[in-house]
Amino acid sequence: MIPILADALLAPARMHIPDGFLSTPVYLAAWVLALIALGVALRRTQETLGERQVPLMGVLAAFIFAAQMLNFPVAGGTSGHLIGSALAAILMGPWAAMLIMTSVVAVQALIFQDGGLLVLGANILNMAVIAAIVSYGTYQLVRRLAGDRPWGTFAGGFIAAWLSVVVAAIATALELGFSGTSALEVAVPAMAGVHLLIGIGEGLITVGALGFIRATRPDLLSAEPMGAGTGGRWWVAGLGLALLVVLLAPLASSFPDGLERVAEDYGFIEAARNAPYRIIPDYLFPGVSNEALATILAGLVGTLIVFAVTLGVVRGSTRADRRPPTADGRPQTAD
Amino acid sequence: MHIHLLDQYHTGRSPVHRLDARVKLLLTLAFILVASLTPAGAWPAYLGLALLALGVTLAAGLPPLLVQRRALVALPFALAALTVLFTTEGRPLFTLSLGAWHLTASEPGLIRFLSILLKSWLAIQAAILLAATTPFPTLVVAMRALHFPRLLVAIIAFMGRYLFVLADEALRLHRAREARSAVIGPGSGGSIAWRARVTGGMVGNLFLRSVERSERIYNAMLARGYRGELRTLSPPRLRPADGVLGLLFVTLLALIALLGW
Amino acid sequence: MEYAIELENVRFAYHDGRPALRGVSLRIAPGEKVALVGPNGAGKSTLLLHLNGILAGQGRVRILGQEVNGANLGWIRAQVGLVFQDPDDQLFSPTVFEDVAFGPLHMGLPEAEVRERVAWALAQVGMDAFADRISHHLSQGEKKRVAIATVLAMKPEVLALDEPTAGLDPRARRGLLRLLARLPQTMLVATHDMRLVAELFPRTVVLDAGQVVADGPTGHLLTDEALLEAHGLESPYLSPLP
Numbered sequence: 001m002i003p004i005l006a007d008a009l010l011a012p013a014r015m016h017i018p019d020g021f022l023s024t025p026v027y028l029a030a031w032v033l034a035l036i037a038l039g040v041a042l043r044r045t046q047e048t049l050g051e052r053q054v055p056l057m058g059v060l061a062a063f064i065f066a067a068q069m070l071n072f073p074v075a076g077g078t079s080g081h082l083i084g085s086a087l088a089a090i091l092m093g094p095w096a097a098m099l100i101m102t103s104v105v106a107v108q109a110l111i112f113q114d115g116g117l118l119v120l121g122a123n124i125l126n127m128a129v130i131a132a133i134v135s136y137g138t139y140q141l142v143r144r145l146a147g148d149r150p151w152g153t154f155a156g157g158f159i160a161a162w163l164s165v166v167v168a169a170i171a172t173a174l175e176l177g178f179s180g181t182s183a184l185e186v187a188v189p190a191m192a193g194v195h196l197l198i199g200i201g202e203g204l205i206t207v208g209a210l211g212f213i214r215a216t217r218p219d220l221l222s223a224e225p226m227g228a229g230t231g232g233r234w235w236v237a238g239l240g241l242a243l244l245v246v247l248l249a250p251l252a253s254s255f256p257d258g259l260e261r262v263a264e265d266y267g268f269i270e271a272a273r274n275a276p277y278r279i280i281p282d283y284l285f286p287g288v289s290n291e292a293l294a295t296i297l298a299g300l301v302g303t304l305i306v307f308a309v310t311l312g313v314v315r316g317s318t319r320a321d322r323r324p325p326t327a328d329g330r331p332q333t334a335d
Numbered sequence: 336m337h338i339h340l341l342d343q344y345h346t347g348r349s350p351v352h353r354l355d356a357r358v359k360l361l362l363t364l365a366f367i368l369v370a371s372l373t374p375a376g377a378w379p380a381y382l383g384l385a386l387l388a389l390g391v392t393l394a395a396g397l398p399p400l401l402v403q404r405r406a407l408v409a410l411p412f413a414l415a416a417l418t419v420l421f422t423t424e425g426r427p428l429f430t431l432s433l434g435a436w437h438l439t440a441s442e443p444g445l446i447r448f449l450s451i452l453l454k455s456w457l458a459i460q461a462a463i464l465l466a467a468t469t470p471f472p473t474l475v476v477a478m479r480a481l482h483f484p485r486l487l488v489a490i491i492a493f494m495g496r497y498l499f500v501l502a503d504e505a506l507r508l509h510r511a512r513e514a515r516s517a518v519i520g521p522g523s524g525g526s527i528a529w530r531a532r533v534t535g536g537m538v539g540n541l542f543l544r545s546v547e548r549s550e551r552i553y554n555a556m557l558a559r560g561y562r563g564e565l566r567t568l569s570p571p572r573l574r575p576a577d578g579v580l581g582l583l584f585v586t587l588l589a590l591i592a593l594l595g596w
Numbered sequence: 597m598e599y600a601i602e603l604e605n606v607r608f609a610y611h612d613g614r615p616a617l618r619g620v621s622l623r624i625a626p627g628e629k630v631a632l633v634g635p636n637g638a639g640k641s642t643l644l645l646h647l648n649g650i651l652a653g654q655g656r657v658r659i660l661g662q663e664v665n666g667a668n669l670g671w672i673r674a675q676v677g678l679v680f681q682d683p684d685d686q687l688f689s690p691t692v693f694e695d696v697a698f699g700p701l702h703m704g705l706p707e708a709e710v711r712e713r714v715a716w717a718l719a720q721v722g723m724d725a726f727a728d729r730i731s732h733h734l735s736q737g738e739k740k741r742v743a744i745a746t747v748l749a750m751k752p753e754v755l756a757l758d759e760p761t762a763g764l765d766p767r768a769r770r771g772l773l774r775l776l777a778r779l780p781q782t783m784l785v786a787t788h789d790m791r792l793v794a795e796l797f798p799r800t801v802v803l804d805a806g807q808v809v810a811d812g813p814t815g816h817l818l819t820d821e822a823l824l825e826a827h828g829l830e831s832p833y834l835s836p837l838p
């Protein structure tokens with residue numbers, strides 16, 4: 001247990017920002033945004049089911065924590081594992097997922113010092129609020145496109161999980177950049193690049209989990225999640241938020257500020273362009289002369305391509321293999 | 336099976352352990368706030384905070400080495416701050432040349448980089464001290480007494496109770512998988528996608544067990560008179576000693592903060 | 597005569613239509629100690645959940661002469677102490693103290709009395725030194741004792757226990773047996789532990805497929821090999837395998 005636990009806690013590329021890495025204005029702004037979202041989430045959850053769901057949400061918060069410990073070897077000693085925001089949002093709806101993930105992130109900071117206490121607001125904003133809204137919106141959109149056919153659940157789950165991880169990572173990079181802790185033009189592509197891959201693991205685990213649940217308790221997937229309300233607007237909110245975060249990144253770094261001029265003077269931009277981890281070597285888009293517009297277009301097209309490709313791949317693979325992997329028998333129930 | 340991280344240090348009877356958890360939580364936040372607001376390069380203030388943290392560690396009877404070892408948790412994140420070395424304007428220190436890369440570090444950049452690391456190191460020590468001297472249930476009572484949102488505190492209380500129960504279940508599923516795979520280790524047992532989906536299956540299994548457990552818990556709550564509203568005992572009163580220790584700590588923090596400005 | 601527990605033709609089916617109880621009638625006098633035995637899936641746990649209105653099917657359930665209905669659930673649940681099989685389900689609070697206090701608090705008792713009852717209930721099960729402990733850190737036997745204390749603190753007239761000896765090592769099981777023998781309440785205990793039945797309960801009810809198939813003196817039932825065989829039970833008086 002201890003090695004697994006240590007692995008889960010010390011795994012590289014975690015998004016939990018420690019104290020000291022965000023400037024005071026940035027973490028205060030993050031707290032304000034997180035508290036607004038949590039305020040709405042608390043009210044919606046209490047309105048719809050009240051404290052009746054307290055044990056369910058508490059146990060599911062513990063479940064997310066435990067599920068993060070289940071990992072699988074990828075290569076070179078690294079392992080893939082789950083963050084869980086998307087799974088929580090798909091299974092419980094966005095409001096409950098925000099509360100569940102907030103509890104997870106808060107307990108990780110309080111007991112395990114995984115993520116800071118003053119910057120907790122930022123970690124809640126990234127992993128509980130943004131990830132939940134983005135993943136729920138994406139999932140609903142794909143399910144609608146699929147017209148309730150089974151592949152919609154799996155493709156929706158995969159894309160929702162992948163996108164939520166990437167967007168949360170970019171949000172983390174933005175916060176670090178706005179704090180002056182990282183150079184935006186390095187932090188954003190680095191965080192986004194690493195999490196483009198990590199997101200695939202998140203997506204595959206999420207699909208595996210949904211497959212198991214669909215095979216054993218389909219009722220839990222078909223039910224309308226609590227407090228989600230009219231599903232129509234969520235995909236707008238989800239995709240809108242994802243686009244906002246994705247577009248904010250090139251916008252923020254395309255206005256040359258003091259920092260960047262220094263970087264240019266010292267040849268830093270040159271270096272960053274050649275950085276090996278930079279997936280898209282340049283945000284520039286051919287034929288568009290305005291740099292800001294070009295970066296936005298490049299970001300947009302990149303997102304759409306990934307979206308379309310994964311949709312196709314998952315759609316194909318779920319058709320090929322409908323049967324979910326079984327890890328163990330059905331849990332025992334009281335007689 | 337029990338997982339003890341810092342649990343074993345909860346039983347101490349030091350003044351730090353006995354300090355009211357509300358006061359401790361607020362003091363921890365105040366300490367981190369001072370560290371966060373201290374300007375870059377204010378070394379005397381950082382030294383003051385480090386000595387304060389060491390003093391509390393010793394007063395609590397905690398092994399300083401243990402605290403330092405756990406404080407390394409945040410170290411990998413230092414990578415994120417590395418760029419300030421090169422992007423801050425000022426007197427050049429050295430230039431790294433790696434092929435096409437020419438990175439010039441500046442002195443203010445180095446000061447900022449070190450300051451970020453120090454702030455993070457100081458803050459995490461405070462968080463470790465809080466976690467090591469305060470049992471989780473006491474922390475929950477403190478959060479409730481400080482009027483954190485009731486529903487959220489209740490969820491956190493349940494989460495704390497079932498954290499290790501479910502971690503144990505996760506471990507059993509994990510072992511069952513290992514026991515059934517002929518060769519253990521990377522590169523064996525199918526493609527990465529297949530492995531990820533098997534792990535996903537375990538996650539789904541764990542989810543169903545969790546839902547069913549929460550249903551049994553809900554029944555157990557109903558059986559003992561729960562009608563949809565959680566009631567709790569009122570929190571313990573603050574003792575004079577809590578006020579005295581709290582004031583002393585705040586005074587020290589204020590003095591250190593003055594050093595920094 | 598007023599019975600402690602009275603079930604009249606109770607029927608219950610799960611959401612999927614699967615019947616769990618198919619017309620159960622049962623009368624238990626105050627102070628009586630009754631064992632409820634039967635194979636897995638016979639409906640034992642379902643029956644216990646009817647005693648305090650957590651599940652409600654067709655038919656009547658009366659506790660101490662009062663019919664269980666929506667209006668008197670608070671009173672009923674204070675009268676029937678239900679102890680679940682897995683103590684990790686029963687002990688849902690962060691500490692032992694908070695768990696034992698949960699029942700009295702939700703009965704609306706004043707804090708001073710809640711604290712008194714917690715101390716008293718923990719003393720009853722010999723766990724008074726464990727009030728501030730975290731439930732997760734207790735042994736299985738300790739958890740079972742605290743689980744019983746959580747309902748004793750509500751001062752119930754009736755105790756309904758689900759598999760009290762499951763998962764206990766011999767010493768913890770012995771200790772629990774002694775505790776159960778000492779408690780004065782009316783008791784209905786669902787169990788597979790036939791030695792527990794033989795030692796503690798003068799009367800046994802056999803449930804199979806949602807129906808009462810036998811009800812009588814334990815000594816008589818446990819020697820009826822045909823009956824035990826037919827309902828997948830085992831005599832506590834060991835006989836060699838054929």
